[in-house]
Amino acid sequence: MFTIGDFARLGQVSVRMLRHYDAIGLLRPVEVDPSSGYRFYGAEQLRRLNRLVALKDLGFTLRQVGEILDDKVGADELRGMLRLRQGQLEAQIEADMARLAGVESRLRMIDLEDFPRTAEVTVKAIPAVRVAEVSALAAGYEGSAIGPVIQTLFPRLGEVVTAAGLEPDYPAIAYYTSAGNEVAVHAAVPVAADPDPAHGFDIVDLPAIECAATMLHHGPMDDIGASFQALARWIDHNGHRTLDFAREVYLECGEAMITELQVAITKGRGSPPESTSAG
Numbered sequence: 001m002f003t004i005g006d007f008a009r010l011g012q013v014s015v016r017m018l019r020h021y022d023a024i025g026l027l028r029p030v031e032v033d034p035s036s037g038y039r040f041y042g043a044e045q046l047r048r049l050n051r052l053v054a055l056k057d058l059g060f061t062l063r064q065v066g067e068i069l070d071d072k073v074g075a076d077e078l079r080g081m082l083r084l085r086q087g088q089l090e091a092q093i094e095a096d097m098a099r100l101a102g103v104e105s106r107l108r109m110i111d112l113e114d115f116p117r118t119a120e121v122t123v124k125a126i127p128a129v130r131v132a133e134v135s136a137l138a139a140g141y142e143g144s145a146i147g148p149v150i151q152t153l154f155p156r157l158g159e160v161v162t163a164a165g166l167e168p169d170y171p172a173i174a175y176y177t178s179a180g181n182e183v184a185v186h187a188a189v190p191v192a193a194d195p196d197p198a199h200g201f202d203i204v205d206l207p208a209i210e211c212a213a214t215m216l217h218h219g220p221m222d223d224i225g226a227s228f229q230a231l232a233r234w235i236d237h238n239g240h241r242t243l244d245f246a247r248e249v250y251l252e253c254g255e256a257m258i259t260e261l262q263v264a265i266t267k268g269r270g271s272p273p274e275s276t277s278a279g
Helices: 004-011 015-023 045-057 062-070 075-112 143-163 221-237
Strands: 039-041 120-126 129-138 172-179 182-190 202-206 209-218 241-252 258-266 275-277
Touching: 004 015, 004 039, 004 045, 015 039, 045 062, 045 075, 075 143, 129 143, 129 172, 143 172, 143 182, 143 221, 209 221, 221 241, 221 258
Parallel strands: none
Antiparallel strands: 120 209, 120 275, 129 182, 129 202, 172 182, 172 241, 209 258, 241 258
16 A cells, blocks of 8 residues: 555645545545545556546546546446547647637737838739639638638649649738638649549639739738728728728738738729838
């Protein structure tokens, strides 16, 4: 048998917790010395301790832990319960991490609100382009909703375009359209091809834009919201109105990523200058 200190060390818990488990009847010592009150534990009790700690760490209350252990749940059944709970916690962590990334992105937008942007806004016409595209729905325009969708679309687009024997012409393009309460995310790449029902993708002619406000975004997509908001402030400041159309054109990928933001606008006060600074 082991003293409470030795058993705590072997079970990797605190002495205080062992005393608490004893007090509430979750893990009684094998023997208590009547004269000294010292508690002694047996090695076979490590099995119960391991299950107790695992269940508690996975979010079960001590009352629930006691009921599970007292029902003498078998190892296979307990393992299944733990795997299920583990999956639930992993999904919760993933959701929390996505929310945290969203908060960090929003904080960066707020931090940049009071600092003028040095990037230039250029107003220009965008020619029509024929593209191969695949699309999927996202829950909203948040980065946490768009990101996972678009990250799967472009690899799939590359696979089906290659399988069709087509040679894509870069840069790649992403654009978004309303789909009720959701957002249709389109991943596209210019191609010289006609529509074919045998293709695992659509051939679409993106229309020309007579007047688009454009700006270059340098860096990762995590911060693209701040660039879009800077562009929006420029559009509003210059008296223009946006049309329901915006594109992201990926001019450079990798660490030195450069994305051109294109927003279709109607001309506001007078004729827009060819380029001005966004701020």
